[in-house]
Amino acid sequence: MTSDIRHKKMLTIDAKNVDFYYSEFHALKNINIEVEKNKVVALIGPSGCGKSTFLRLLNRMNDLIDGTRMTGSVLIEGKDIYAPNIHVDELRKEVGMVFQKPNPFPKSIFENVAYGLRVNGIKDKTFIEERVIESIKSAALWNEVKDKLNKSAFALSGGQQQRLCIARALAISPKVLLMDEPASALDPISTSKIEELIYELKKDYTIMIVTHNMQQASRVSDKTAYFYLGEMIEYDDTIKIFTNPTELSTQNYITGRFG
Amino acid sequence: MKRFFEKLVEGALLISGSITSITILLIVIFLFKEASGLFNSPVIEDGYVLAFNKDNPVKKLSSYQIKQIFDGAITNWDEVGGKEEPIEVVRLSDLTKYYTEAELGANFENIPAKASELTAKHPGIILFLPNSYIAKNFDGTLLKHETLRPGDFFGGKEWYPTASPSPQYGLLPLLLGTLWVSLGAILLSLPFGIAVAVYLAEISTMRVRNFLKPVIELLAGIPSVVYGFFGLVVIVPFLQKTFQLPVGETGLAGSIVLAIMALPTIITVAEDAMRNVPRAMKEASLALGATQWQTIYRVVIPYAKSGITSAAVLGIGRAIGETMAVLMVTGNAAVIPHTLLEPVRTIPATIAAELGEASAGGGHYQALFALGCILFIITMIISISVEFISSKKYSK
Numbered sequence: 001m002t003s004d005i006r007h008k009k010m011l012t013i014d015a016k017n018v019d020f021y022y023s024e025f026h027a028l029k030n031i032n033i034e035v036e037k038n039k040v041v042a043l044i045g046p047s048g049c050g051k052s053t054f055l056r057l058l059n060r061m062n063d064l065i066d067g068t069r070m071t072g073s074v075l076i077e078g079k080d081i082y083a084p085n086i087h088v089d090e091l092r093k094e095v096g097m098v099f100q101k102p103n104p105f106p107k108s109i110f111e112n113v114a115y116g117l118r119v120n121g122i123k124d125k126t127f128i129e130e131r132v133i134e135s136i137k138s139a140a141l142w143n144e145v146k147d148k149l150n151k152s153a154f155a156l157s158g159g160q161q162q163r164l165c166i167a168r169a170l171a172i173s174p175k176v177l178l179m180d181e182p183a184s185a186l187d188p189i190s191t192s193k194i195e196e197l198i199y200e201l202k203k204d205y206t207i208m209i210v211t212h213n214m215q216q217a218s219r220v221s222d223k224t225a226y227f228y229l230g231e232m233i234e235y236d237d238t239i240k241i242f243t244n245p246t247e248l249s250t251q252n253y254i255t256g257r258f259g
Numbered sequence: 260m261k262r263f264f265e266k267l268v269e270g271a272l273l274i275s276g277s278i279t280s281i282t283i284l285l286i287v288i289f290l291f292k293e294a295s296g297l298f299n300s301p302v303i304e305d306g307y308v309l310a311f312n313k314d315n316p317v318k319k320l321s322s323y324q325i326k327q328i329f330d331g332a333i334t335n336w337d338e339v340g341g342k343e344e345p346i347e348v349v350r351l352s353d354l355t356k357y358y359t360e361a362e363l364g365a366n367f368e369n370i371p372a373k374a375s376e377l378t379a380k381h382p383g384i385i386l387f388l389p390n391s392y393i394a395k396n397f398d399g400t401l402l403k404h405e406t407l408r409p410g411d412f413f414g415g416k417e418w419y420p421t422a423s424p425s426p427q428y429g430l431l432p433l434l435l436g437t438l439w440v441s442l443g444a445i446l447l448s449l450p451f452g453i454a455v456a457v458y459l460a461e462i463s464t465m466r467v468r469n470f471l472k473p474v475i476e477l478l479a480g481i482p483s484v485v486y487g488f489f490g491l492v493v494i495v496p497f498l499q500k501t502f503q504l505p506v507g508e509t510g511l512a513g514s515i516v517l518a519i520m521a522l523p524t525i526i527t528v529a530e531d532a533m534r535n536v537p538r539a540m541k542e543a544s545l546a547l548g549a550t551q552w553q554t555i556y557r558v559v560i561p562y563a564k565s566g567i568t569s570a571a572v573l574g575i576g577r578a579i580g581e582t583m584a585v586l587m588v589t590g591n592a593a594v595i596p597h598t599l600l601e602p603v604r605t606i607p608a609t610i611a612a613e614l615g616e617a618s619a620g621g622g623h624y625q626a627l628f629a630l631g632c633i634l635f636i637i638t639m640i641i642s643i644s645v646e647f648i649s650s651k652k653y654s655k
């Protein structure tokens with residue numbers, strides 16, 4: 001990669017020579033990726049190629065799995081997130097995550113969104129209330145839930161639950177938003193709502209999204225990274241990847257000719 | 260052919276299932292039947308009668324009143340609803356104070372006549388005699404057919420089955436002893452149990468857990484005498500020294516031993532409940548910047564709440580029914596406990612200790628069965644509440 005660019009401009013995400021192991025299994029091999037502020041990056045590639053693994057490295061979610069090991073470095077806004085002086089919980093407030101399956105807490109809609117604020121030690125009721133409403137609005141969920149904020153989050157549909165999880169992640173104002181197949185369990189209407197949402201969120205956040213849906217990747221992202229068997233085969237502007245990929249493997253994958 | 264086998268297996272299962280259910284039902288019926296005789300049993304010892312002067316307006320006395328009269332706690336008839344008149348307690352052996360041995364006869368053949376005479380002459384008398392010494396034409400009131408009242412059992416403050424002339428079958432000291440010891444046990448074991456469960460489920464590494472969990476489960480299988488023995492040689496002397504007690508065998512010793520015994524159950528059940536908290540819930544919390552502790556008390560414990568409650572209730576159940584260990588360390592004084600630093604006696608310990616010496620069919624025997632019924636009802640309430648709590652888990 002061109003190292004002079006890095007010096008001119010602070011990158012939001014900068015992964016260098018990342019290798020990752022689940023015990024003996026070498027899941028990521030020498031990954032290098034640079035993401036600028038307010039860009040959307042799509043991670044694509046066949047199942048098991050390491051997309052989720054890479055995403056979970058960026059908020060150190062993989063720390064929770066016993067026996068994992070990482071080499072290389074990941075900088076977020078210039079800070080090495082694997083440095084010993086980093087507090088993992090502080091990092092996760094900066095790097096929000098939306099999971100593949102909606103996972104609201106068994107609490108009310110309001111409390112779900114307020115959770116991140118509360119664990120941050122925020123007690124100011126009016127601030128929490130404003131922030132919760134704002135986040136639900138940003139997640140394009142407000143009209144559907146405004147009358148039932150005290151109802152259980154489990155009473156929402158799958159698509160609504162996923163947008164609630166997005167609202168929950170937005171409430172603590174992260175800088176980066178990681179989304180692991182956020183629309184894979186949803187119907188086309190919910191999916192398009194989430195895509196519109198990503199487009200809106202781009203103004204304020206840097207987003208990295210994993211998807212199996214090529215149209216989705218081409219619609220929402222500025223840049224696309226293609227992963228295959230733990231390696232990053234190609235990383236370029238989305239338009240380039242989808243119209244004129246350098247690698248044959250990439251072309252085969254996006255055209256569905258993948259074997 | 261296959262169908263036939265299926266039918267056969269089905270039939271066998273049905274038969275064994277119904278036989279088991281019927282057996283259990285019969286045991287319960289037997290328990291209650293034996294106990295029900297209690298309120299038909301006489302308030303005074305079998306084969307004896309109490310006699311009063313026939314002008315004495317008192318015709319009935321409760322078991323506890325009789326005991327107090329003979330203990331000298333009640334000395335005047337007006338205290339039990341009679342006239343102002345001092346009570347004069349006379350037992351068989353006291354007759355020699357009123358009559359010479361010659362008057363009573365060489366073979367005591369004159370006792371019936373003299374007893375009748377004495378009763379007629381003394382207005383304040385209460386005479387306690389074997390049935391056989393009561394003459395046909397006895398001149399006085401006989402308290403013969405009085406039976407135990409429910410209040411004497413359920414509200415009775417003393418358990419003293421060998422008291423003469425009126426055995427005391429008061430439930431309260433034993434019930435309170437049981438509840439105190441169990442409550443103490445649960446207050447001790449619940450915080451520790453939940454702490455260990457949290458540690459095992461959320462904090463320890465896989466290797467530590469895989470070692471500790473089977474060890475803890477093994478502890479549940481140790482016979483209770485062993486725990487009792489441990490309590491007797493370690494906890495009892497320890498308590499005696501630390502609290503400067505006259506005796507170390509106290510309710511607290513029982514609570515501690517029971518707490519240790521209940522711990523494996525509480526830990527195992529609570530830990531299972533916490534491990535059933537979906538990984539996605541914990542990850543959601545951590546991904547929002549919550550620390551591990553915040554995740555534990557804001558997500559894991561609330562999510563596992565019903566399981567933890569079941570753990571507590573099962574622990575209480577174990578504590579309430581436990582016999583041997585408690586019998587060994589609590590001192591077994593059947594008095595209403597005021598603090599946990601006094602000797603107490605529990606229901607199961609009482610049954611175990613006394614059933615051997617109670618004659619079948621007698622009042623004491625029936626009273627012990629009634630205690631068994633009380634225990635049965637308590638444990639039934641506990642299991643119903645477990646059922647209720649765990650069914651709530653699925654309806655949410």
Ligand SMILES: Nc1ncnc2c1ncn2[C@@H]1O[C@H](COP(=O)(O)OP(=O)(O)OP(=O)(O)O)[C@@H](O)[C@H]1O
Nearest residue numbers: 022025027045046047048049050051052053054065
């Ligand atoms: N906890 C784990 N322990 C061991 N190996 C794992 C673990 N999680 C993932 N792997 C392995 O790492 C590789 C990459 O997994 P990952 O979940 O990152 O794939 P993915 O690209 O997200 O796939 P998908 O599109 O199916 O979600 C796979 O081969 C998987 O088997």
Ligand SMILES: [Mg+2]
Nearest residue numbers: 051052053180
């Ligand atoms: Mg994945």
